[in-house]
Amino acid sequence: MEEHMEPAIKYRLIKKDKHTGARMGELITPHGTFPTPMFMPVGTQATVKSIAPDELDAMGAGVILANTYHLWLQPGEQIVEEAGGLHKFMNWDKGILTDSGGFQVFSLAKHRDIKEEGVTFRDPVSGSKMFLSPEKAMQIENALGPDIMMSFDECPPYFETYDYIKKSVERTSRWAQRGLEAHQNPDWQGLFGIVQGAGFKKLRQQSARDLVSMDFPGYSVGGLSVGESKEEMNRVLEFTTPLLPENKPRYLMGVGTADSLIDGVMRGIDMFDCVLPTRIARNGTCMTSHGRLVIKNAQYAHDFGPLDDECDCYVCRNYSRAYIRHLIHVNETFGIRLTSYHNLYFLIHLMQDLRQAIADDEVLEFREMVFEKYGFNQL
Ligand SMILES: CNc1nc2c(CCNCc3ccccc3)c3nc(N)[nH]c(=O)c3cc2[nH]1
Numbered sequence: 001m002e003e004h005m006e007p008a009i010k011y012r013l014i015k016k017d018k019h020t021g022a023r024m025g026e027l028i029t030p031h032g033t034f035p036t037p038m039f040m041p042v043g044t045q046a047t048v049k050s051i052a053p054d055e056l057d058a059m060g061a062g063v064i065l066a067n068t069y070h071l072w073l074q075p076g077e078q079i080v081e082e083a084g085g086l087h088k089f090m091n092w093d094k095g096i097l098t099d100s101g102g103f104q105v106f107s108l109a110k111h112r113d114i115k116e117e118g119v120t121f122r123d124p125v126s127g128s129k130m131f132l133s134p135e136k137a138m139q140i141e142n143a144l145g146p147d148i149m150m151s152f153d154e155c156p157p158y159f160e161t162y163d164y165i166k167k168s169v170e171r172t173s174r175w176a177q178r179g180l181e182a183h184q185n186p187d188w189q190g191l192f193g194i195v196q197g198a199g200f201k202k203l204r205q206q207s208a209r210d211l212v213s214m215d216f217p218g219y220s221v222g223g224l225s226v227g228e229s230k231e232e233m234n235r236v237l238e239f240t241t242p243l244l245p246e247n248k249p250r251y252l253m254g255v256g257t258a259d260s261l262i263d264g265v266m267r268g269i270d271m272f273d274c275v276l277p278t279r280i281a282r283n284g285t286c287m288t289s290h291g292r293l294v295i296k297n298a299q300y301a302h303d304f305g306p307l308d309d310e311c312d313c314y315v316c317r318n319y320s321r322a323y324i325r326h327l328i329h330v331n332e333t334f335g336i337r338l339t340s341y342h343n344l345y346f347l348i349h350l351m352q353d354l355r356q357a358i359a360d361d362e363v364l365e366f367r368e369m370v371f372e373k374y375g376f377n378q379l
Pocket residue numbers: 042043044065066067098099100101102103150153154155194221222223224225226253254255273274275
């Protein structure tokens with residue numbers, strides 16, 4: 001008799017906001033238990049660019065992302081496996097999640113050819129022919145050894161025909177089943193299914209029905225944040241998250257601005273990732289309580305206040321806008337370390353404040369306050 005394996009990933013619902021679909025809970029993983037809703041910093045090449053693991057720990061990061069596609073190409077998953085897996089390789093002992101590479105193939109690689117078997121494409125760096133399939137993705141993710149891994153899916157263009165999206169959803173469901181069967185170590189339960197279906201309610205229902213029947217420990221809402229409007233994303237979330245089991249974590253992929261995080265949480269999302277905070281930090285754009293601030297602007301040359309006067313992070317307590325503007329101007333790497341640290345801290349603490357608002361049944365008031373402070377700045 002096969003003993004019942006405790007799933008390695010579990011979600012515990014703690015409380016729902018009285019007036020919205022927002023909920024707070026805990027994500028339980030082999031590398032710790034982390035409060036949700038949560039923002040997950042992205043570390044594409046096995047590092048959250050320019051930030052050390054103890055700094056990530058200090059700012060309250062729990063789960064970080066690494067990228068199957070990139071690590072497969074360089075240094076190769078076997079080197080990470082020889083190191084003892086990603087946690088050892090990058091010296092991070094909390095949660096790690098890997099995407100399956102599907103999205104990267106569809107967004108980075110040129111001349112890709114999608115077949116039932118998998119996707120053939122040219123690696124933009126080396127120009128060599130590559131092949132990725134559900135089985136190959138599972139083999140790579142298993143070698144990387146994250147706590148949570150994504151199924152191999154197709155993230156289709158948002159504005160495609162109903163027929164194209166229907167065919168894509170059906171293939172993604174078949175790929176999800178193949179992934180479940182392929183991932184090698186049986187006690188390994190950290191696989192999430194990814195719901196697709198673009199903006200079509202019937203296709204989102206079909207995708208969710210297929211994946212929920214496969215009983216994944218968690219689910220991602222994919223196919224969003226790919227150029228559709230925020231209103232459109234909210235409309236799709238409105239009818240998609242209720243299709244997912246309440247006792248499983250829900251992860252909205254690729255979302256990371258304050259307004260979208262709040263609107264996603266209000267529609268029942270628990271986990272988010274986005275490259276934005278560290279990407280915009282590298283050209284000196286900072287997320288603050290009053291909207292975005294481009295530190296290179298001349299207006300900050302004599303400004304000796306903090307990036308954000310409502311932020312208590314290490315950067316805002318120790319450095320001025322004038323100093324950070326100088327560092328960015330002269331391309332000093334310490335400058336992007338400071339802007340990256342603050343942007344990540346900002347989003348991680350926005351989620352902390354959001355969890356408190358859920359505890360107090362004040363999510364709507366919290367949203368009002370954030371949107372008002374931002375005014376019409378870009379969020
Ligand atoms: C930005 N908007 C957006 N991102 C999406 C992603 C990637 C999420 N970020 C993963 C990552 C991991 C490490 C390093 C960098 C990124 C998706 N991934 C999958 N598998 N499927 C999606 O539908 C899908 C949709 C997305 N929309």
